[in-house]
Amino acid sequence: MALGDAILACLTERPMTGYELAKTFDNSIGFFWKADHQQIYRELTKLRDRGHIQGREVVQSGKPNKLVYTLTPDGRAALRHWAARPSVPASIKDDLLVRLYALDSVDVEPLRTDLMARLEHHRDRFARYERLLNKRFPQGTAPPADVGKLLGLRIGLAHERAVAEWCEEAIEALSALTSGAERSNVVPLEENQRENKG
Amino acid sequence: MALGDAILACLTERPMTGYELAKTFDNSIGFFWKADHQQIYRELTKLRDRGHIQGREVVQSGKPNKLVYTLTPDGRAALRHWAARPSVPASIKDDLLVRLYALDSVDVEPLRTDLMARLEHHRDRFARYERLLNKRFPQGTAPPADVGKLLGLRIGLAHERAVAEWCEEAIEALSALTSGAERSNVVPLEENQRENKG
């Protein structure tokens, strides 16, 4: 929704090109807002048309020339204005929850492997945020201008930790489910083999 | 993204009309997936065109007739198929994070009030989920078919708790910020008045 505003927010840090924005969204906002390069470029032209940013062409040798975008006073004002409006709480909207909701109409095995992949994913993110936190804010405190970035990292950490723990719980629950089903419906594999042997 | 699949998932529970779906999304999926009635109806016609659901008109007296939609075997198959594909981890995409990211280019006061509203919002959600949990799963356990729903509530709880706590932290951090600024830049109001009096 607020992709344009996210870009404006990025540009408060320093002027950037579309390419740079697309690459990382500056290693911090990018974790919360993924957007591919075409989206970024499209948004940049919109913002330029609105006069919120201003592009300055930098001639390069060896590479195509680049357009470095800077916030205009109008852009700053727009950002401030937008930031003063109440935010809309975001929904979770995770596919996994829908799958789990329909658990009994769905194959459990792919779900379990999916959950395990997700667990790893969230652990990775957690570790990444942790590293970033230790690097950028080793004291756990931030200078006034960066307090918001610290807070962003903090909720990222909390979120990834919570989701990872939840994944573990979900995997366990699924295991309990299938082992229960096997006990009542199918003979579990090991016992089956043991019985076949004995 | 998977609005159609979310609807299919809902319909695994029981046949429903668009109106019912729009109302609540069944008091559980609706917390994660908000969608207004026009979206739902649009999606329903698409699903019907694909043959994933089937509408049966129920004649009513006193109210307009309603269309009760039921999953078709094709719809069930589509849901299973969709659920077997790996899920894409959702981004956070919360406006608040963008505002905080650009904290030093933004007015703090509206942000603070926004954060307080959000705190209340997440506490409310938390309480709501807790009530629902105690009502639907008083033992903290679920029959096999409902395990996924329990897990959904669980992550909802964890999420709201984490975000609410984070809001508190953020509010504190902002307070520290402004009181710090007042100490260095502006004389705080009370002291100002005391000095004026003395």
Added chain:
DNA sequence: CTGACTTTTTCCCGTCACGGTAAATAACGG
């Protein structure tokens, strides 16, 4: 040297999401 990859921007195509405005229908509550 060739072929692959990086850097940088742009364009065109679509689908999905989302939301406002609104209308039709028919009962019930006040």
Added chain:
DNA sequence: CCGTTATTTACCGTGACGGGAAAAAGTCAG
């Protein structure tokens, strides 16, 4: 009589998002 509830449908836009592609000029590996 007016407003609300229940129920569906329509039309309109904007915004998000992503595939596919192409330019242009360099670097680096094989």
